[in-house]
Amino acid sequence: MNPRPPSIVDIPGIRVGHWTDLEAATGCTVVLCEAGAVAGVDVRGAAPGTRETDLLRPDNLVERVHAVVLSGGSAFGLAAADGVMRYLAERGIGYDTGVARVPIIPAAILIARGLGRADAWPDAEAGYAACLAAAGGPVAEGNVGAGTGATVGKLLGLKWATKAGLGTSSLRIGQGVIVGALVAVNALGDVVNPATGAILAGTRRPDGPGFADSVRLLQGNLTHRPPGLTNTTIGVVATNARLTKAQISVVARMAQAGIARTIRPAHTLLDGDALFALSFGDVPGDVTAVGSAAAEAVAMAVVRAVQAAETLLGVPASRDLMRET
Secondary structure, X not given: OOOOOOOHHHXXXXXXXXXXXXXXXXXXXXXXXXXXXXXXXXXXXXXXXXXXXXXXXXXXXXXXEEEEEEEOOXXXXXXXXXXXXXXXXXOOOOEEOOOOEEOOOOXXXXXXXXXXXXXXXXXXXXXXXXXXXXXXXXXXXXXXXXXXXXXXXXXXXXXXXXXXXXXXXXXXXXXXXXXXXXXXXXXXXXXXXOOOOOEEEOOEOOOOOOEOOHHHXXXXXXOOOOOOOOOOOEEEEEEEEOOOHHHHHHHHHHHHHXXXXXXXXXXXXXXXXXXXXXXXXXEOOOHHXXXXXXXXXXXXXXXXXXXXXXXXXXXXXXXXXXXXO
């Protein structure tokens, strides 16, 4: 029997669930941590869509979150978090205010308009359904959840883009520390192999097979303004290392290097890149080592997101483009 592929659920206490609408090319993903996780966030893109990110600043009161929601549907998709609120509240999970327990649920959205239906997006029922589907077993990748409508390489418009999706990974470092990542990749730029720089998925050449190289297009060959706000890479990194709120915020910041290593260009004016970071457990861990591993886990998850994606609604996946060549 093949071993389970490495994923974010290798960290005890995490469950992941998806809600997917392939016809509308949208969906949402929930990362449940009902026991609570110390959390931080780092937002790099200039067009983010988020919820509860201010609460995660190290100087603010609440330390622990109970879920993170990643969703398609632009700002409309933030409604998926309402369903996650209901799911957790029904189970008595949340921050004790003395009057009621309030689930703390940060969320981020990506904008995948143009593929599928523009009048459909994840709502509260979708978020609730993702919670019901959450499991600690293998995590589905590719055209699922928040990665359903994701594409990359959109400098020449969706016509020449490549299908992307959602990917996950994990790795183990010294003294029993595990670091995992889950990323929905919907970038303006290309996804590259971090070891070689070779383009794995991105803007396709209009004049033949292969990729046009988005960086080169931006630096001299692009004859029109890039399309509007239809991008953003969002994700979650997590560890079983015991870290403070300030330290896990550093991990979130360091993890962004994984996006920069694999997506070119990254963190643009037309992307809303955001990464949440979660700390579980009592394993002693060095924040610099964990942050370095988080960047590597994110890079691995980004690559997995395009490798696992499948052609959808006319936008070809990397695996099919490789067969053609």
